[in-house]
Amino acid sequence: MLDQFFTQHGPVLRLRAGLLGPYLDAFAARLSQAGYARSTVRTQLWLVADLDRWLKRRAFHVTQLCPRVTDAFITRRRRTGGVRRGNAATLRLLLDHLQATGVIPAAPPVVDRSALGQLKRRYEEYLRTDRGLSPWTACRNWFVLRCFLGERFGDGPLRLRQLRPDDITHFVLRHCPRRASAQLQSTALRSFFRFLFQTGAIDRDLSAAVPAVRRWRLVDVPKYLEPADVDRLLASCDRTSALGRRNYAVLMLLARLGLRAGEIVRLELGDLDWRRGELTVRGKGAVHDRLPLPREVGEAVAAYLRTDRPPCATRRVFLRGKAPHRGFNHPSTVSTVVRRALERAGLTPPIKGAHLLRHSLATGLLRRGASLSEIGDLLRHRASTTTEIYAKVDLNSLRALAHPWPVSGGGR
Secondary structure, three states, X not given: OHHHOOOOHHHHHHHHOOOOHHHHHHHHHHHHHOOOOHHHHHHHHHHHHHHHHHHHHOOOXXXXXXXXXXXXXXXXHHHOOOOOOOHHHHHHHHHHHHHHOOXXXXXXXXXXXXXXXXXXXXXXXXXXXXXXXXXXXXXXXXXXXXXXXXXXXXXXXXXXXXXXXXXXXXXXXXXXXXXHHHHHHHHHHHHHHHHHHHOOOOOOOHHHHOOOOOOOOOOOOOOOOOHHHHHHHHHOOOOOOHHHHHHHHHHHHHHHHOOOHHHHHHOEHHHEEOOOOEEEEEOHHHXXXXXXXXXXXXXXXXXXXXXXXXXXXXXXXXXXXXXXXXEOOOHHHHHHHHHHHHHHHOOOOOOOOOHHHHHHHHHHHHHOOOXXXXXXXXXXXOOHHHHHHHHHHOHHHHHHHOOOOOOHHHOO
């Protein structure tokens, strides 16, 4: 395998003669399968060769390799100015490869045994098992709670029974300048205090002390793009490049089917039924729905799968463009695709995330005569009241309900 990356046989012999030599052919194959370019694999192999020489000078054996040893090697290179971006990641891949092949023992899981770490594990377990929430929700809540506990107790012990309602109120007022963030933090705090009370960590339920953030139902007006602007957004993708075709397929699913960003991330190859022309959507709460796959959307996805999607082990449809190739990590990646497309198209809507196209689809359908129930079916709303917000943008229907403005003398 090493011969594929070097034009001369000498470097291959030197690499195979080292302590790590017997494992480099398989390691190079793994790097190639992950999508790294030929020149990048060569650079990574020379880094491993440098590590090999460093191990020999210090009389290390291969079985002694661990993160502590590779960190010491990186520190030495940093002192001489020899560290490049990606060096640490390459060595982590090497350790993963050696562990997977049984050359070195697998590193024991890092467990935070501090009081804060133990509290975090218990709370996340409570959210998953008792509340049935996703790991993303648990992670988002803990970000808020870690800030609260850090401000209240600092580096000292967690004396949870000393918490008072004033601690909660002051924290919310300091950290919630906007309504949306205030609602998120209040929800996280309320959930946390219920957990503490149910488990006996505190002797009274402090969830009632969390200030309620009023949000009037249907108070917002959906932000959307006009149909011409949606077409302009789609046209901004460079469909002559692999990355442009991938982004075009993502935007088509958002604009024509109204998928959420998380549903794009979770989309897998088996969810595409080409014979029936259907798409399985993995929605909120582990609910699966089937939607028809329009021709133009199917063509965009098929073009990406046939010519641009790199071969890899994951079943996710959309993969990151750079090696190592794996599925999108978070819904924010999809929103980044939308935001960059808006910048290319010269569009500046009030919101720039993936949900903008979902609102645009619903608004366009409503103006073309679709009923709210039909829009709710397409967007897969569980309650009809969720779809009612789009009635605010149907200006033609609203004009028929508006009363004339009264004038002096009772005239109309």
